[in-house]
Amino acid sequence: MKKAQLVFIPFPGLSHLVSTLELAKLLINCDNRLRITVLLIEFSRSKETDAYIQSLPISDSLNFIDLPECFVPPNTNPRAVFDALLEAQKPNVRQAVSDLINGEQHGPLAAFVVDMFCTTMIDVAKEFSVPTLIFFTSSVACLGLNLHIHTLREQDNVDPTQLLQQTKLAIPTFANLVPSYSLPSSVISKEWESLFMKYTGGLKKADGIIVNSFEELESHAVHSFSSHPGLAGLPIIYPVGPILTPEPKSKNVVESDDIIKWLDEQPPSSVVFFCFGTSGSFDEDQVKEIAYAIENSGARFVWSLRKPQPKGVMAAPCEYSLSDLSLVLPEGFLHRTTGIGRVIGWAPQTQILAHPATGGFVSHCGWNSTLESIYFGVPIATWPIYAEQQTNAFELVVELKLAVEIALDYKVEFNGGPNYLLTADKIERGIRSVLDKDGEVRKKVKQMSEKSRKTLEESGSSYAYLGLLVDYIMSQI
Numbered sequence: 334m335k336k337a338q339l340v341f342i343p344f345p346g347l348s349h350l351v352s353t354l355e356l357a358k359l360l361i362n363c364d365n366r367l368r369i370t371v372l373l374i375e376f377s378r379s380k381e382t383d384a385y386i387q388s389l390p391i392s393d394s395l396n397f398i399d400l401p402e403c404f405v406p407p408n409t410n411p412r413a414v415f416d417a418l419l420e421a422q423k424p425n426v427r428q429a430v431s432d433l434i435n436g437e438q439h440g441p442l443a444a445f446v447v448d449m450f451c452t453t454m455i456d457v458a459k460e461f462s463v464p465t466l467i468f469f470t471s472s473v474a475c476l477g478l479n480l481h482i483h484t485l486r487e488q489d490n491v492d493p494t495q496l497l498q499q500t501k502l503a504i505p506t507f508a509n510l511v512p513s514y515s516l517p518s519s520v521i522s523k524e525w526e527s528l529f530m531k532y533t534g535g536l537k538k539a540d541g542i543i544v545n546s547f548e549e550l551e552s553h554a555v556h557s558f559s560s561h562p563g564l565a566g567l568p569i570i571y572p573v574g575p576i577l578t579p580e581p582k583s584k585n586v587v588e589s590d591d592i593i594k595w596l597d598e599q600p601p602s603s604v605v606f607f608c609f610g611t612s613g614s615f616d617e618d619q620v621k622e623i624a625y626a627i628e629n630s631g632a633r634f635v636w637s638l639r640k641p642q643p644k645g646v647m648a649a650p651c652e653y654s655l656s657d658l659s660l661v662l663p664e665g666f667l668h669r670t671t672g673i674g675r676v677i678g679w680a681p682q683t684q685i686l687a688h689p690a691t692g693g694f695v696s697h698c699g700w701n702s703t704l705e706s707i708y709f710g711v712p713i714a715t716w717p718i719y720a721e722q723q724t725n726a727f728e729l730v731v732e733l734k735l736a737v738e739i740a741l742d743y744k745v746e747f748n749g750g751p752n753y754l755l756t757a758d759k760i761e762r763g764i765r766s767v768l769d770k771d772g773e774v775r776k777k778v779k780q781m782s783e784k785s786r787k788t789l790e791e792s793g794s795s796y797a798y799l800g801l802l803v804d805y806i807m808s809q810i
Contacts, residue, residue: 336440337810339369340430340458343468344415344448345376347611348701351385351578352470352545353448359576359789361394364803368439369395369446372429374422375402376415385579398433400425411747412519412528419453426457434461443809446543452535464540464809466571466802471700473546473554473572474728475517475721476536477506480567482520483533493521505561506554507732514742515727517720522746537567541805545574545700548794549784550707550733571802573795575704575785579683589681592635593688599633602692605764606711607636608680609697613718614641614650617661618754624666626760632768633673635691637680644748652678686711693767695739695760698725707735710782712774714739714767716755719747735778739763 339360343353357369373386386397403421408414434442445458445465458465469476481504485491496502501510519525519532536542548555555572558564596604607623609615615623620638627634639650640657653661658676667676682702685691686709694706695714703725706713713736715726723744729736739760745751769775788795 334366335807335810336366336368337443337807338433338440339367339443339806340433340445341369341371342426342445342447342451342454343371343373344450345374347382347385348578348699349448349450349470350382352576352701353446353468354386354389355576355578356446356468356543356545356573357395358389359573359799360803361392363799364807365394366440366807367394367803370429370433371395371397372426373397373399374418375399376418398429400429410524410528412525415450416453416528416531419451423454423457426454427460430457430461441810443806444540449536450532452532452538455535455538465538466541466543466806467536467539467568469536469542469544471545471721472703472725472728473544473551473558473570474504474506474732475700475724476542476544476570477554477557477564478504478511478516478724479520479529479533480536481505481563482516483530483537484563486530493523493526496521505557505563506551507728508553509731511724511727512742514744515723517724518744518746519720539568541802542568542570543802544570544572545576545704546572547574547785547788548572548798549788550781551728553732571798573789573799573802575708575788575795577683577705577708578701589684592675592677592681593684595675596635596685596688596690599690601689602770603768604633604635604688604690605630605693605695605714605768606680606682606685606691607634607638607695608682608685608702609637609639609716609718610699610702611649613697614639616641616750619751620661621663622755622757623760624663625757626764627674628663628666628670629757630761630764631673632764633690634670634675635680635685636674636676637678637682638676639678692770693764695763695767698722698729698736700725703729704785707778707781708785710779712736712767712772712778714763716740716763717743718745733777733781735774735781737763737766737772737774 343350405417442463444463447454449469455465497513501512504511519529558570640653642648694711696702697718698715715736716739717723717726726741730738787793
């Protein structure tokens with residue numbers, strides 16, 4: 334039987350790494366002719382990352398190579414640090430792939446599959462005369478937005494300031510005009526301009542782009558790639574999602590079990606879940622506004638509350654001690670909400686969203702969290718924070734009508750504070766709206782949940798795109 338080798342190069346961030354490895358598993362399960370070698374880049378790798386990699390089943394079809402560590406000079410811009418790291422790793426990637434080709438008999442090398450932030454590795458793939466497939470871990474609509482803005486910059490010399498001066502923009506992958514406040518920070522920031530041009534230019538050099546989404550969810554965006562003249566000549570896309578990330582092992586198994594037991598005692602669809610991703614946290618003033626909103630709404634709740642790091646520290650939020658919690662929350666809040674809610678640190682997000690008691694999700698609108706909420710049929714109340722989350726929030730509320738709005742334009746810049754304070758009354762309205770059991774949003778989310786569960790089955794669009802992707806890979810050997 335003819336076999337083919339793939340080299341995967343994931344971005345070292347936890348959510349990107351896990352999504353990429355889940356894609357690898359999906360491909361192997363789809364076709365046993367594929368053998369995948371994952372090149373792991375060391376960059377502050379967490380215990381959760383190592384635990385996840387070790388949890389993967391040992392298989393001849395999936396193996397890992399730890400690339401040697403590289404020194405990278407410090408820089409206040411995290412993307413610049415990653416950019417320097419990837420450039421420094423190119424010789425190591427070149428050597429690892431050479432050894433792979435020369436030392437093993439597992440079929441010829443068919444392609445590189447690299448993360449959306451690792452497009453510079455296309456240069457190395459070309460040295461081996463193989464195509465590069467990019468794994469884009471956000472939405473098809475966001476992919477189209479990035480490519481379109483890149484074209485505007487290249488052809489019309491439109492700079493970030495001019496984008497902000499336009500109140501709304503026509504983007505091919507959106508049916509509605511997109512407000513400038515919904516554009517990702519990387520698109521509208523002068524500071525990020527050169528890196529945006531480099532990364533997005535890399536997307537255009539790919540031979541294909543694999544997207545963690547599905548046509549039933551983003552039909553307009555998917556169709557625009559084949560029908561809109563503004564997207565002509567771009568790489569073919571393969572929407573093969575939803576690729577859901579498994580729950581990392583809990584830092585506190587006892588607390589995790591305790592939360593699930595508490596949810597078991599609550600009525601169906603009655604609990605609102607507050608969780609803002611691995612990097613989401615708020616200052617004391619904003620925490621108090623959330624607490625007032627929760628208490629005034631009277632809703633049952635689970636609140637994943639994380640302590641922000643000092644400004645300038647590149648690290649995920651940490652856990653509050655009980656004494657710290659009593660200082661940051663309104664006086665008496667924990668006592669008054671005993672029995673109707675739980676304030677926790679790290680949250681077993683997938684387990685909570687999957688629980689029948691969970692009726693709404695106040696979320697930062699990260700794409701992985703968005704796909705999970707849709708899969709489990711839980712409506713989102715949008716509260717974007719950074720990166721492309723404002724774009725995702727706009728798509729969910731305005732384009733797809735699969736979420737309710739708390740905010741669409743809230744934003745925290747790197748090493749900066751939020752652009753405004755979200756008041757308790759606005760948050761409370763969002764809580765009440767997302768828990769509305771008879772609302773149209775809830776009905777639409779339930780319908781899309783069914784579609785998300787079927788799309789990777791034989792009659793689904795993602796199943797078809799996955800078949801096309803495998804056919805393309807096998808045609809390269």
